[in-house]
Amino acid sequence: MKNFLDRTTLLIIASAFIMVLLCISTASRDIFPFWVIRRGAFVGDALFHEMGHTLFYWLFGQPAIPMIFTFFGSDQAGGMSMPLMERNWFMQIAMFAVLAYGCYWVRKNYPKLFIATIIFSLLIFAVAFTRYTPIVIAYMGHGSSILVGGFLLFRTWIYLDARNQYERWLNAFLGFYLILSNLCFSYNLAFNPVTRGGYDDHIAFGASHNDFWMMAMEMPGWSVKGIAIFTIGYCLAAIIGSFILAMYLNDAFEE
Numbered sequence: 001m002k003n004f005l006d007r008t009t010l011l012i013i014a015s016a017f018i019m020v021l022l023c024i025s026t027a028s029r030d031i032f033p034f035w036v037i038r039r040g041a042f043v044g045d046a047l048f049h050e051m052g053h054t055l056f057y058w059l060f061g062q063p064a065i066p067m068i069f070t071f072f073g074s075d076q077a078g079g080m081s082m083p084l085m086e087r088n089w090f091m092q093i094a095m096f097a098v099l100a101y102g103c104y105w106v107r108k109n110y111p112k113l114f115i116a117t118i119i120f121s122l123l124i125f126a127v128a129f130t131r132y133t134p135i136v137i138a139y140m141g142h143g144s145s146i147l148v149g150g151f152l153l154f155r156t157w158i159y160l161d162a163r164n165q166y167e168r169w170l171n172a173f174l175g176f177y178l179i180l181s182n183l184c185f186s187y188n189l190a191f192n193p194v195t196r197g198g199y200d201d202h203i204a205f206g207a208s209h210n211d212f213w214m215m216a217m218e219m220p221g222w223s224v225k226g227i228a229i230f231t232i233g234y235c236l237a238a239i240i241g242s243f244i245l246a247m248y249l250n251d252a253f254e255e
Contacts, residue, residue, distance in 0.1 A: 008165065012156060016172035020180050043068065043178045045057045045145055046079045048178065051136060053081035054143020059099075059124050060133040061092030081141075092128060099124060113248060135218050142231060143184055149178030150238035157246035175242070182234035189228035195223055 022028045023038040050066035057064035068079040099121040107114040127136055152175030155161065155168075162168040188195040189212065200213055209217075212227045 008161075009157065012165065012169050012172050016156075016169055017176050019173055020176040023177065024181055024184050041174065041181070044174055045178055045181060048145040048148045049141040050079040050081045052140045052142075052147075055144065056137045056140045057081060057083055058091075059095050060087065060128055060137065061089060061095060062087045063091065070092050085131075096125060096128075132218075135215050138215050138218075139227075141187075141211050143234070145232075146176050146182050146235055146238050149175045149182075150242040151175070153239065153242035154179070157243060158250050179235050179238050183232055186228040186231040186235065190225050190232065196228075200224060 009070075019037075023034045023041065028034050029038055046068050047066075050068060054064045054066040062083050063085060065081040066079065066081050102120055103114070103117050106117040127133060130238045153180050156172040156175060159168060162171060189199055199210055212224045214225050215227055216222050
């Protein structure tokens with residue numbers, strides 16, 4: 001624990017956290033250089049968001065490609081994931097085979113992650129036979145971006161594969177940005193009726209409604225506000241989980 005929570009780690013975490021707050025706070029986000037940093041980080045968020053949609057399209061047997069359309073100035077959405085065909089069960093079976101091999105590979109190389117990999121694979125297998133696949137695909141734009149943020153924070157805590165402390169700081173900054181920007185977005189959706197109204201009425205690129213809206217339409221009893229509140233909890237869990245997982249796996253990644 002002494003090496004895990006050393007002075008350098010705490011300084012990197014604290015400084016990256018403060019920088020993200022300056023980039024997303026309404027009081028400072030439009031001031032140079034924070035607005036430039038924020039727009040650059042937003043592109044990363046859009047990339048992981050659309051890659052998340054795309055990955056889960058593939059996992060549920062529907063090939064797709066991600067598209068990123070934004071940098072300085074953009075539509076409310078930063079990109080989209082475009083499916084190339086309808087769901088194909090031959091592709092779905094192939095994805096089950098990929099997941100099975102992934103479990104085997106993790107068991108051989110990272111046995112401490114084997115149970116988590118099995119649980120993930122079983123969840124994909126179970127959902128694949130339900131009508132909820134579009135809901136999971138829709139959520140895992142924001143969901144995947146938040147998970148990547150948690151992984152980058154995990155890398156920061158245990159100094160995993162960063163070539164120097166500057167690269168480690170970038171891991172911390174982007175990790176916090178991916179999580180806290182999604183948390184801020186979800187908080188505004190949940191508790192600001194004006195923001196929620198604009199979100200509900202918006203059609204991304206004139207082609208489709210936003211993710212939470214589409215999910216709410218598919219799930220009776222759920223609303224955009226309810227999904228946003230769930231996402232706030234998910235963001236907090238990603239931050240706390242990255243720390244707990246780093247403590248648990250710290251010894252496994254030591255040289």
